Amino acid sequence: MSEKARSVIGQVVSDRMDKTAAVVVTRQLRHPLYGKYIRRSTKVLAHDEDNTAKIGDQVRIRECRTRSKHKAWEIIEVLRTQEAVAEIAEEEGVAE
Numbered sequence: 001m002s003e004k005a006r007s008v009i010g011q012v013v014s015d016r017m018d019k020t021a022a023v024v025v026t027r028q029l030r031h032p033l034y035g036k037y038i039r040r041s042t043k044v045l046a047h048d049e050d051n052t053a054k055i056g057d058q059v060r061i062r063e064c065r066t067r068s069k070h071k072a073w074e075i076i077e078v079l080r081t082q083e084a085v086a087e088i089a090e091e092e093g094v095a096e
Helices: 082-092
Strands: 007-014 020-030 037-047 058-063 071-080
Touching: 020 058, 020 071, 037 058
Parallel strands: 037 071
Antiparallel strands: 007 020, 007 058, 020 037, 058 071
């Protein structure tokens, strides 16, 4: 794929499939009439060759060639693991 392939950051919501992870990508857009910012999310399937991503991890994904009927993204890197997020929340004293 070219160097200009679109890449986005999302959160892993499922890793039960072999070499595949379901990732939710959230974006904010402005309502055309009222001007309020709205959150919209898209769930995509991403190729995870080594099964490194786990539920709750924050990952960077990019578009790639179509690998199956629903899978056209691949995981580039795991930015933060769920354990790291939990440690940060624990240090700040945030109760979950």
